Structures are given as structure tokens and as C-alpha cells.
Amino acid sequence: MINQLLIIGCGNMGGAMLAGWLAAGEDPARFAILDPALPEAPAGVILYREAAEAEAAGAHDAVMLGFKPQQLRSLAPGLQGLTGESVTVCSLLAGITCAQLAAAFPQARGHVRVMPNLAARINKSPVILQEAGLDEGARNDCLTLYDILGTAIWLDDEARFDLVTALAGSGPGFVYRFIDALAGAATELGLDRAAAEQLALATVDGASSLAAASDAGPGDLADRVASPGGMTREGLNVLDEGAALHRLLVETLRATRDKGAELAKGA
Numbered sequence: 068m069i070n071q072l073l074i075i076g077c078g079n080m081g082g083a084m085l086a087g088w089l090a091a092g093e094d095p096a097r098f099a100i101l102d103p104a105l106p107e108a109p110a111g112v113i114l115y116r117e118a119a120e121a122e123a124a125g126a127h128d129a130v131m132l133g134f135k136p137q138q139l140r141s142l143a144p145g146l147q148g149l150t151g152e153s154v155t156v157c158s159l160l161a162g163i164t165c166a167q168l169a170a171a172f173p174q175a176r177g178h179v180r181v182m183p184n185l186a187a188r189i190n191k192s193p194v195i196l197q198e199a200g201l202d203e204g205a206r207n208d209c210l211t212l213y214d215i216l217g218t219a220i221w222l223d224d225e226a227r228f229d230l231v232t233a234l235a236g237s238g239p240g241f242v243y244r245f246i247d248a249l250a251g252a253a254t255e256l257g258l259d260r261a262a263a264e265q266l267a268l269a270t271v272d273g274a275s276s277l278a279a280a281s282d283a284g285p286g287d288l289a290d291r292v293a294s295p296g297g298m299t300r301e302g303l304n305v306l307d308e309g310a311a312l313h314r315l316l317v318e319t320l321r322a323t324r325d326k327g328a329e330l331a332k333g334a
């Protein structure tokens with residue numbers, strides 16, 4: 068079991084994960100934060116402003132890096148005292164590989180890439196994991212911890228990590244853009260903006276919950292919405308014309324995935 072996780076950089080993503088763990092009833096003493104700028108920590112969670120303070124406490128057996136990938140090179144030297152041989156280094160840093168983590172924190176017990184999304188806050192995030200150097204016990208400890216935030220899985224091929232990041236880590240951003248566009252389209256065609264936003268959100272919420280609970284795939288479900296000779300088919304035809312939506316999303320995921328390699332190159 069991971070007794071204490073030190074979250075180094077607790078902004079949007081680290082904060083959402085911490086909120087998810089606490090909402091699930093985890094003991095706040097199981098977590099500590101090192102962040103020079105976070106206004107305050109949740110009740111019962113220790114907040115360190117400097118690495119030396121966390122080092123002196125020496126209470127953690129894992130760290131989770133939650134700062135920006137572009138900061139890895141400058142911050143790693145100052146974090147060596149926190150990443151000794153009894154400490155597992157977990158990282159949220161998009162694009163940064165296990166090999167880069169091992170090079171940045173060579174003394175650590177093992178290295179884990181972690182890719183959640185913001186739905187960790189409500190324990191509904193997929194969490195994709197990739198490790199280097201962990202034994203079976205440490206693998207189980209990581210899976211158990213991250214599974215609290217939704218559904219954690221090990222990926223067996225790190226070459227696909229940037230792609231799953233684009234799909235599951237960045238994915239909420241694309242879904243939010245879609246909801247916004249749906250509401251914007253209805254507004255342009257004459258609906259009041261507030262009503263359009265409310266209906267678009269409720270529709271996406273209901274549709275996604277139904278798909279999650281259904282044995283049928285989303286393609287089949289779309290066909291079930293489209294009554295023969297009815298209205299929906301006309302709209303689906305617009306999305307399907309020349310595989311317009313499919314092509315747009317392939318380009319969206321490609322651009323997102325490829326940025327991962329660029330971030331890795333810069334680190």
C-alpha cells in the first residue's frame with residue numbers, strides 16, 4: 068500500500084485527483100502537497116511550499132508530479148532528495164516517457180506514467196498507467212490507488228501512450244467543445260442561449276449515461292435514434308458526408324498525440 072503520496076504541483080489535474088480521493092473517503096493524511104503557489108490545501112492535507120520542508124518530514128513513499136512537462140528539466144535536480152530508493156515516482160506530465168522519468172530520477176524505486184482526466188474529481192476518470200521498474204506489489208499498489216478515481220488500467224505498449232492521452236486525457240476538452248458547438252448551433256438557428264446550453268448538456272449527459280449502461284455500441288445507438296424516414300437521419304447524413312466528423316476527429320487526435328512527442332523532445 069502507498070502510505071503517503073506527495074503531490075508535487077497540485078493545480079487543475081492534481082487538485083481534481085486529490086478531490087476524488089478525498090470524496091471517496093481516503094484519509095487526508097495519506098496525501099501531502101508540495102506547491103509554491105497553491106492558495107490552500109484541503110482540510111487535513113499538509114501543504115509544503117519548499118522541497119526541503121517535505122524532505123525533512125520524509126513521510127512519503129510515492130510522489131506524483133503534477134507540474135508542467137516543460138518544467139521537468141529545471142525542477143528535477145531540486146527534487147532528488149524526495150525521490151530516493153524507497154520512493155515510487157508517478158507522473159502526470161503529458162508526453163514525458165518512462166525512460167525520461169528514470170533518467171530524471173535515477174535513484175527512485177520505480178517510475179509510472181499516469182494519465183487521468185478531470186472527471187477524476189467525481190471518480191469517473193479512466194486512468195491509464197505505464198510503468199518501468201515496479202515489482203508486482205508496487206504495481207498492485209498503484210492500480211489500487213488510481214482505480215479509486217474511476218477505472219485504472221495498465222497499458223502494455225508505451226508507444227501508444229500519447230494516443231491514449233489524446234483520447235482519454237484531452238478527451239473531455241473535445242467533448243466540452245462539442246457541447247458548446249451544439250448549443251451554439253441551436254442558438255444560431257433561433258433558440259435562446261441559456262436554454263440551448265441546458266438542453267445540449269442534458270442531452271450529452273443522458274446519451275453518454277445510456278451508452279455506458281447499454282450493451283449496444285454507439286453506432287447502433289445512433290441508428291436507433293434515427294427513426295426510418297425521420298428527422299435524425301438527415302442530421303447524421305451531414306456528419307457522415309465524406310466521413311466529415313470522422314476525418315475531423317482523426318486530425319484532432321493526430322495533432323494532440325503528436326504534441327506529446329514534441330513535449331518529450333523539449334524535456
Ligand SMILES: NC(=O)C1=CN([C@@H]2O[C@H](COP(=O)(O)OP(=O)(O)OC[C@H]3O[C@@H](n4cnc5c(N)ncnc54)[C@H](O)[C@@H]3O)[C@@H](O)[C@H]2O)C=CC1
Nearest residue numbers: 075076077078079080102104133134135136159160161236
Ligand atoms: N489539465 C488536465 O486535464 C490534465 C493535465 N495533465 C498533466 O497534469 C500536469 C498539470 O497540468 P494542470 O493541472 O492542467 O496545470 P496547472 O497549471 O493547473 O497546475 C500546475 C501546478 O504546478 C504548480 N507548480 C508550479 N511550479 C511548481 C514547482 N516548482 N513545484 C511544485 N509545484 C509547482 C503550480 O502552482 C500549479 O498548481 C501537466 O503535466 C499535464 O500534462 C494530465 C492529464 C489531464
Ligand SMILES: O=C(O)[C@@H]1CCC=N1
Nearest residue numbers: 161232233236237238
Ligand atoms: O493539454 C495537456 O497537455 C494535458 C494532457 C492531457 C490533458 N491535458
